[in-house]
Amino acid sequence: NAGVTQTPKFRVLKTGQSMTLLCAQDMNHEYMYWYRQDPGMGLRLIHYSVGEGTTAKGEVPDGYNVSRLKKQNFLLGLESAAPSQTSVYFCASSSLRGRSSYNEQFFGPGTRLTVL
Amino acid sequence: AQKITQTQPGMFVQEKEAVTLDCTYDTSDQSYGLFWYKQPSSGEMIFLIYQGSYDEQNATEGRYSLNFQKARKSANLVISASQLGDSAMYFCAMREFGTNTNAGKSTFGDGTTLTVKP
Numbered sequence: 235n236a237g238v239t240q241t242p243k244f245r246v247l248k249t250g251q252s253m254t255l256l257c258a259q260d261m262n263h264e265y266m267y268w269y270r271q272d273p274g275m276g277l278r279l280i281h282y283s284v285g286e287g288t289t290a291k292g293e294v295p296d297g298y299n300v301s302r303l304k305k306q307n308f309l310l311g312l313e314s315a316a317p318s319q320t321s322v323y324f325c326a327s328s329s330l331r332g333r334s335s336y337n338e339q340f341f342g343p344g345t346r347l348t349v350l
Numbered sequence: 351a352q353k354i355t356q357t358q359p360g361m362f363v364q365e366k367e368a369v370t371l372d373c374t375y376d377t378s379d380q381s382y383g384l385f386w387y388k389q390p391s392s393g394e395m396i397f398l399i400y401q402g403s404y405d406e407q408n409a410t411e412g413r414y415s416l417n418f419q420k421a422r423k424s425a426n427l428v429i430s431a432s433q434l435g436d437s438a439m440y441f442c443a444m445r446e447f448g449t450n451t452n453a454g455k456s457t458f459g460d461g462t463t464l465t466v467k468p
Binding site for chain 2: 277279290292293322328
């Protein structure tokens, strides 16, 4: 199993450009998440999804859009990149097996995005 | 709203000693889970330990234990017999399991950087 994969690993954009980050998981997880992590900081939730075809806003959703057309994929889009979106982006997925430790999130390796 | 507070930006511990990393949380949900993750300098996120809100006993996983005080809304991580490889950033996180609109939402604290001294 590959677990959670993210594409691309690195990207440099110019202000105003658009791009899509792809997250894929092969664990049949219901939940998927997109976070951003600024240097020396914690993870802030951008958007998340509790199932195929559903998405919800997290703490910092402005400037981002997401889609979950297939259960295994969760896409994060930046329509018009800004320097404030320079960050490391992590995708995560988890199952829902009641109130148990199986709800841990499995993380991808991250995408380092720089917006000039 | 969910909130996680980690008040220790940085901590130092001598090798082989124990260390406690603090975490307090706020939620209106009765059913939730608390997680601790480790992020070494290489950047990956590693799951360490879990505590459910209805669990009566404190969770333990090897050298990691969680000091869960529900009434005080605290979930401190205790690392025993620290090793040099424990030097990393540690995050406390919470996830609500209830049926409200935030079910599934996850919140992380700002983290604590732990440095283990030889």
